[in-house]
Amino acid sequence: MYCxxxxxQGNSILPRNSKPxxxxxxxxxxxxxxxxxxxxxSHVQSTHAKIIRNGQEQDPFxxxxxxxxxxxxxxxxxASKVFHRIRTPNVFLYTALVDGFVLSGSHxxxxxLYYRMIADSIVPDNYAITSVLKACGFQLAxxxxxxxxxxxxxxxxxxxxxxxxxxxxxxxxxxxxEDARRMFDEMPEHDVVASTVMIASYLHHxxxxxxxxxxxxxxxxxTVCWTAMIDGLVKxxxxxxxxEVFREMQVENVKPNEATIVCVLxxxxxxxxxxxxxxxxxxxxxxxxxxxHIVGGALIHMYARCGDIDKAEKVFDExxxxxxxxxxxxxxxxxxxxxxxxxxxxxxxxxxxxxRPNSITFVGVLNACSHRGxxxxxxxxxxxxxxxxxxEPQVEHYGCMVDLLGRVGRLEEAFSFIKRMKTAPDHIxxxxxxxxCKIHGNLExxxxxxxxxxxxxxxxxxxxxxxxxxxxxxGRWKEAAKVRAEMKEGGIQKEPGCSLIExxxxxxxxxxxxxxxxxxxxIYKKLKxxxxxxxxxxxxxxxxxxxxHDVEDRQKEWALSIHSERLAIxxxxxxxxxxxxxxxxxxxxxxxxxxxxxxxIAKISKRKIVVRDRxxxxxxxxxxxxxxxxW
DNA sequence: CACCCAGAAT
Numbered sequence: 001m002y003c004x005x006x007x008x009q010g011n012s013i014l015p016r017n018s019k020p021x022x023x024x025x026x027x028x029x030x031x032x033x034x035x036x037x038x039x040x041x042s043h044v045q046s047t048h049a050k051i052i053r054n055g056q057e058q059d060p061f062x063x064x065x066x067x068x069x070x071x072x073x074x075x076x077x078x079a080s081k082v083f084h085r086i087r088t089p090n091v092f093l094y095t096a097l098v099d100g101f102v103l104s105g106s107h108x109x110x111x112x113l114y115y116r117m118i119a120d121s122i123v124p125d126n127y128a129i130t131s132v133l134k135a136c137g138f139q140l141a142x143x144x145x146x147x148x149x150x151x152x153x154x155x156x157x158x159x160x161x162x163x164x165x166x167x168x169x170x171x172x173x174x175x176x177x178e179d180a181r182r183m184f185d186e187m188p189e190h191d192v193v194a195s196t197v198m199i200a201s202y203l204h205h206x207x208x209x210x211x212x213x214x215x216x217x218x219x220x221x222x223t224v225c226w227t228a229m230i231d232g233l234v235k236x237x238x239x240x241x242x243x244e245v246f247r248e249m250q251v252e253n254v255k256p257n258e259a260t261i262v263c264v265l266x267x268x269x270x271x272x273x274x275x276x277x278x279x280x281x282x283x284x285x286x287x288x289x290x291x292x293h294i295v296g297g298a299l300i301h302m303y304a305r306c307g308d309i310d311k312a313e314k315v316f317d318e319x320x321x322x323x324x325x326x327x328x329x330x331x332x333x334x335x336x337x338x339x340x341x342x343x344x345x346x347x348x349x350x351x352x353x354x355x356r357p358n359s360i361t362f363v364g365v366l367n368a369c370s371h372r373g374x375x376x377x378x379x380x381x382x383x384x385x386x387x388x389x390x391x392e393p394q395v396e397h398y399g400c401m402v403d404l405l406g407r408v409g410r411l412e413e414a415f416s417f418i419k420r421m422k423t424a425p426d427h428i429x430x431x432x433x434x435x436x437c438k439i440h441g442n443l444e445x446x447x448x449x450x451x452x453x454x455x456x457x458x459x460x461x462x463x464x465x466x467x468x469x470x471x472x473x474x475g476r477w478k479e480a481a482k483v484r485a486e487m488k489e490g491g492i493q494k495e496p497g498c499s500l501i502e503x504x505x506x507x508x509x510x511x512x513x514x515x516x517x518x519x520x521x522x523i524y525k526k527l528k529x530x531x532x533x534x535x536x537x538x539x540x541x542x543x544x545x546x547x548x549h550d551v552e553d554r555q556k557e558w559a560l561s562i563h564s565e566r567l568a569i570x571x572x573x574x575x576x577x578x579x580x581x582x583x584x585x586x587x588x589x590x591x592x593x594x595x596x597x598x599x600x601i602a603k604i605s606k607r608k609i610v611v612r613d614r615x616x617x618x619x620x621x622x623x624x625x626x627x628x629x630x631w
Numbered sequence: 632c633a634c635c636c637a638g639a640a641t
């Protein structure tokens with residue numbers, strides 16, 4: 001790295017203050033206005049030729065215009081060529097090209113060029129500084145950023161607002177929050193924009209409390225500021241809080257825009273808050289929100305993740321502009337709901353429209369195949385991906401294939417598939433195969449996979465639970481207990497089962513055997529009543545899976561056998577009108593016993609019940625589930 | 632005679 005040498009006197013500072021040569025100023029103005037009329041790069045090139053013929057090639061004003069224009073038209077290569085023909089480029093020209101590099105995504109080239117300028121003893125001004133800081137920010141290049149900061153101090157540019165802003169942004173992005181905060185506090189204005197940058201930086205590094213306190217101190221919060229807070233809360237998993245802030249924003253009469261809506265829809269998607277999502281959708285007209293492809297995608301995603309796949313398809317049909325990501329959203333949505341054939345048809349429609357699938361598209365397609373056990377089609381798609389679209393399979397794609405083979409019971413094939421892969425298997429893939437071993441009762445393979453996961457330290461709570469269940473389902477109780485002990489020794493916490501249900505615009509959360517809800521008495525009464533009726537009339541007999549807990553008393557055991565989705569459904573039954581569809585979101589996979597029980601509950605209560613589990617959707621109606629008991 | 636789209640988005 002070069003060091004900045006400040007040359008204030010002498011002739012090394014180039015002609016920014018020198019007077020232009022006589023009588024060329026009208027020619028210059030002419031050339032510039034010619035340039036400004038150019039619409040495409042070939043037009044620019046012919047104008048450039050004219051400029052060269054007129055002997056104006058070295059004129060810094062004209063070249064400046066030329067460089068900016070090339071950058072704007074996405075022709076950084078041409079800009080670079082133009083620049084390198086200049087004998088003595090000044091700070092303006094350097095800055096224009098640095099900006100061009102930043103615009104084209106070649107941030108590192110931008111930083112390098114800036115250092116070349118310094119080496120040429122050209123003194124940067126605040127524009128050059130902000131440009132290079134922008135490049136550093138994109139690259140998360142903290143080291144050169146700090147050097148530039150040092151130069152800022154030497155040059156006395158500290159008081160410049162844009163410079164401070166960019167420094168703060170850089171530090172914030174790089175996680176140097178104390179430095180970012182220092183810059184922020186040095187800005188006496190503490191205006192909305194600076195505060196927004198600070199808030200976003202805090203939230204990006206999970207300092208929710210700090211973000212909140214900056215946010216609270218902003219006097220007049222605008223749309224972007226509110227949106228940054230909502231978005232950050234969503235990214236930190238604070239969905240309910242995010243929605244609360246959104247409501248506050250409306251109380252304060254700040255109009256949401258497209259970005260706000262996208263963030264709010266994302267929160268709804270996570271929570272399964274369909275009613276709120278619908279409300280947001282219906283108010284989009286009033287707020288003049290345009291249905292661009294980002295908003296459209298978020299809407300489709302929301303409806304699909306909240307269980308209303310019909311509405312998701314309808315929004316898709318209504319959209320005017322669809323791009324690859326729109327198709328990716330709808331394909332994975334259809335797959336998630338077990339509509340595998342429709343997903344494949346959508347994929348074909350996309351191709352027909354002339355869009356080129358990317359690697360995300362194929363994750364959706366292969367996942368769709370897996371949810372219906374479409375092995376042949378899955379392989380066809382997998383090979384087509386490599387052969388026709390030249391997409392190198394990633395670990396996700398292999399994972400889908402392993403899942404597909406595993407679920408249908410072709411366990412050995414799945415295992416040899418893993419061994420043939422170019423990449424190392426990840427714990428998600430092995431977990432999928434392990435779960436398949438449990439479903440199909442393959443003890444040896446299951447044991448082998450689980451052990452390899454445990455040995456390489458990749459095991460999470462799910463691995464232990466699955467392995468223990470593999471043993472238990474073949475009657476090997478001793479081994480099951482041993483795994484349970486190992487889990488306890490390793491201090492591994494089981495991820496608690498949790499279900500959400502939306503009733504009257506409010507999200508109600510239930511944990512395994514939960515007793516916190518204000519209506520707990522009625523909920524448990526309903527549950528007991530249902531169990532009794534199902535046993536008597538529908539021949540239901542509970543097959544509770546082995547509980548992985550040290551249970552001292554029977555009361556606790558009973559509570560722990562009550563999976564959270566049952567509580568959520570019972571609450572839904574007692575708090576909504578007859579025939580209302582119930583929609584439940586669960587964080588883990590639904591177990592066999594709950595699955596068969598919910599089928600019967602749907603039958604006797606004459607309700608549709610939609611359950612989203614960790615992997616997919618189940619639509620229960622009249623005693624059957626849309627997954628066809630294959631999941 | 633030139634210059635930093637202030638910040639947020641599946």
